[in-house]
Amino acid sequence: MQSVAFTLRGVPEVDESKCILCLACRxxxxxxxxxxxxxxxKARLMINYARCIRCLVCAERCPVGAIKVTQxxxxxxDSKSELTYSIEKKLTTCEKxxxxxxxxxxxxxxxxxxxxxxxxxxxxxxxGKCRVRSIHEVFL
Amino acid sequence: MSRRxxxxxxxxxxxxxxxxxxxxxxxIEEGRELEVTHEVKSDSxxxxxxxxxxxxxxxxxxxxxxxxxxxxYIKNLVxxxxxxxxxxxxxxxxxxxxGFENFVRYLRDVYGVELVYDRVYYVSGCPPRPDEIFNVxxxxx
Numbered sequence: 001m002q003s004v005a006f007t008l009r010g011v012p013e014v015d016e017s018k019c020i021l022c023l024a025c026r027x028x029x030x031x032x033x034x035x036x037x038x039x040x041x042k043a044r045l046m047i048n049y050a051r052c053i054r055c056l057v058c059a060e061r062c063p064v065g066a067i068k069v070t071q072x073x074x075x076x077x078d079s080k081s082e083l084t085y086s087i088e089k090k091l092t093t094c095e096k097x098x099x100x101x102x103x104x105x106x107x108x109x110x111x112x113x114x115x116x117x118x119x120x121x122x123x124x125x126x127x128g129k130c131r132v133r134s135i136h137e138v139f140l
Numbered sequence: 141m142s143r144r145x146x147x148x149x150x151x152x153x154x155x156x157x158x159x160x161x162x163x164x165x166x167x168i169e170e171g172r173e174l175e176v177t178h179e180v181k182s183d184s185x186x187x188x189x190x191x192x193x194x195x196x197x198x199x200x201x202x203x204x205x206x207x208x209x210x211x212x213y214i215k216n217l218v219x220x221x222x223x224x225x226x227x228x229x230x231x232x233x234x235x236x237x238x239g240f241e242n243f244v245r246y247l248r249d250v251y252g253v254e255l256v257y258d259r260v261y262y263v264s265g266c267p268p269r270p271d272e273i274f275n276v277x278x279x280x281x
Binding site for chain 2: 008031032048049051052054073074075076077078079080083
């Protein structure tokens with residue numbers, strides 16, 4: 001018989017190869033335990049285990065299933081930096097103006113989805129503002 | 141020799157407290173003599189265990205309690221549960237301090253008094269499992 005402890009929910013961990021940095025987890029987190037900051041052209045996704053209440057809404061919301069539930073229920077440390085879990089993702093820039101748009105994997109994910117729907121959309125690699133401008137250039 | 145433990149519940153939901161009871165029972169089974177109090181009775185304690193996010197109601201009571209003897213010296217501070225560690229779901233509530241560290245900062249900034257402790261341990265979990273609380277307390281006592 002499986003122990004009761006194994007049916008309890010543990011802390012979430014992120015699979016770096018699967019994550020596309022869509023930030024659905026950050027937006028759905030009820031306690032703002034997940035934060036993102038930009039460091040040297042890379043995005044760092046951090047989970048603060050000192051605040052995480054193991055509700056696992058992030059794992060539920062994740063569209064690619066990158067967040068997996070571990071059996072680590074309690075995390076003990078003597079400094080707060082040890083309680084922070086982080087992964088790093090490469091960022092991509094807009095092909096027109098050069099501002100940061102999102103992660104490389106996110107753009108690839110969108111391209112793949114569009115290919116599945118058989119839609120041709122060439123402006124995926126542009127930022128929001130440039131995309132609006134490009135669409136207007138076609139019609140006006 | 142019995143170890144002095146000061147144990148304060150600063151407005152927790154009692155989840156951590158139930159798990160702490162199990163940890164205490166295990167410690168006593170191991171043959172440790174414990175002296176657990178909720179009130180400050182001397183000026184030095186081996187362990188201060190805090191559960192809960194330090195609510196506004198508890199702030200006054202805690203200050204009154206902790207500085208009864210002008211100064212209380214604490215060897216180890218153990219913050220049990222995510223509420224005491226970083227506020228948990230009450231991290232931005234108007235009615236709580238959002239964690240015990242914010243309370244310590246508040247004491248320093250507003251009252252100009254320092255709560256002295258040597259080391260701090262974070263036992264995060266909502267609630268943490270009794271085994272982990274036991275492991276921490278066992279290594280300290």
